[in-house]
Amino acid sequence: MAASQTWTALVQGAAPAQNKYMLAMFNGAGSGRIFRLYKVYIVNMQSGAVTGVDVTFEFRFITSMTIGTGTVVTPVTHDTTNTGLPVQLLVATTPQTVGDGSLLRTWHWSSDEAAIEVATQDEIEMLHTYSLFWESGAYDNTNIQPLVMREGEGLAIKCTTNTTVGAGDYVFEFTNDAP
Amino acid sequence: MAETYTAYTAGVTFANGKSFMGIFNGVGSGKVIRLYRMLMLNNQVNAITGDITTFEVWTVSAFSGGSDMTVTKHDSTNLAINANVLVQYGATTFTEVVRLRRFVWQDEEPASDGATGREWECIVPLCEVIRLGYRDPDGSPIVLREGEGVHLRHMGTMAVGVADVSMEFTQGTT
Numbered sequence: 001m002a003a004s005q006t007w008t009a010l011v012q013g014a015a016p017a018q019n020k021y022m023l024a025m026f027n028g029a030g031s032g033r034i035f036r037l038y039k040v041y042i043v044n045m046q047s048g049a050v051t052g053v054d055v056t057f058e059f060r061f062i063t064s065m066t067i068g069t070g071t072v073v074t075p076v077t078h079d080t081t082n083t084g085l086p087v088q089l090l091v092a093t094t095p096q097t098v099g100d101g102s103l104l105r106t107w108h109w110s111s112d113e114a115a116i117e118v119a120t121q122d123e124i125e126m127l128h129t130y131s132l133f134w135e136s137g138a139y140d141n142t143n144i145q146p147l148v149m150r151e152g153e154g155l156a157i158k159c160t161t162n163t164t165v166g167a168g169d170y171v172f173e174f175t176n177d178a179p
Numbered sequence: 180m181a182e183t184y185t186a187y188t189a190g191v192t193f194a195n196g197k198s199f200m201g202i203f204n205g206v207g208s209g210k211v212i213r214l215y216r217m218l219m220l221n222n223q224v225n226a227i228t229g230d231i232t233t234f235e236v237w238t239v240s241a242f243s244g245g246s247d248m249t250v251t252k253h254d255s256t257n258l259a260i261n262a263n264v265l266v267q268y269g270a271t272t273f274t275e276v277v278r279l280r281r282f283v284w285q286d287e288e289p290a291s292d293g294a295t296g297r298e299w300e301c302i303v304p305l306c307e308v309i310r311l312g313y314r315d316p317d318g319s320p321i322v323l324r325e326g327e328g329v330h331l332r333h334m335g336t337m338a339v340g341v342a343d344v345s346m347e348f349t350q351g352t353t
Contacts, residue, residue, distance in 0.1 A: 110298070136347065145182065145349075
C-alpha cells in the first residue's frame with residue numbers, strides 16, 4: 001500500500017501567551033480533502049536563562065479559524081512530488097479567530113531553559129521521544145484512527161497560562177488524503 | 180481501521196478508594212469495545228501537601244454511579260458511543276474481577292525546573308498506565324464484551340490533589 005502524502009507543520013521558537021494558539025490547522029470548506037493528524041510535538045528550545053513557569057497547554061478540535069493578524073505556517077512536504085495542499089487548508093500560529101471544539105488533552109510543560117549536564121523536566125522536553133504529546137493511529141497500529149479533519153474541522157494547541165516566558169517548537173505531522 | 184475515541188476528564192479529585200476512570204460495556208450494546216491506552220497526568224497547579232499513593236487497574240463485571248467522561252470521536256463521522264457503554268469517572272458501584280496492573284503515584288503539584296516523579300508524571304509518553312496492542316499487531320488490547328469493563332482505582336486515602344485521566348478505545352460490532 002502506498003504511503004499517504006505526508007506533511008510536517010513546524011512553528012519554531014514560539015513564546016507562549018495566555019489563550020494563544022501556538023499551532024492551529026483548519027480544513028476549510030471546499031478543500032475536497034481530508035487531513036489526518038498523527039503526531040503532535042512540543043519541543044523545548046529555550047536556551048537563554050529565564051525564570052520558567054509551569055505552562056498549561058490544551059490540545060483540542062476547533063470548529064472555525066481565520067488567520068487574519070496571525071502568521072501563516074507553510075507545511076513541509078515529506079516528498080517533493082506530493083500534490084500541493086489546497087488553499088482552503090489554513091495552518092498558522094496565533095490565528096486571529098478560532099472556535100474551540102472538543103478538548104482532547106491538557107498537559108503541563110516547563111518553560112524554563114534547558115541546561116547542560118542537567119536532567120530536569122526542561123531538559124527532558126528537549127528529547128523528541130518525550131516531547132510527543134499526542135500520537136494516534138501512528139504507523140504500526142492500523143486499528144486506531146488518527147485525528148481526522150474533514151471540511152469545517154481543525155485542531156489546535158492552545159496555551160492557557162498567563163506567561164510569555166520560554167520558547168518551543170510546535171509540530172504537527174499529518175497526511176493529505178482524498179475523501 | 181476501527182472507529183476510535185478519546186475519553187478525557189481534567190481535574191479528577193483524589194478521594195479514598197475512588198474510581199478515577201473506567202469503561203463498561205453494558206449488556207445489550209451489541210458492541211465490542213477495545214481499550215488500547217489509559218493515561219494519567221499530574222496536571223495540577225495548586226500547592227498541596229501531597230504524598231505517595233497507589234493505583235490499581237481492574238477488570239470489572241459491574242460499574243455505575245459515576246460522572247460521564249467527555250468522549251471525542253477521532254473522526255466526526257464515527258458512530259456515537261452506544262448508550263449501554265458507560266465511560267465514567269467517580270463510579271460508586273463496581274465489582275472488581277481481576278487486577279491487571281498496579282502503580283505508585285506522586286500526588287503533589289509539579290514545579291517548573293523540577294526533576295522528581297511529580298514532574299515525570301507530566302510527560303505524556305511516561306504516563307501511559309495501560310498500553311496494550313498498540314504498535315504491536317501481535318498483542319491484543321483489552322477486549323470488553325457485553326457485561327465487561329475496566330477501571331482505574333485509587334487504592335490510597337489521599338483526599339487532596341487532582342489528576343487528568345484519559346482513555347483511547349475503539350467501538351465495533353465484532
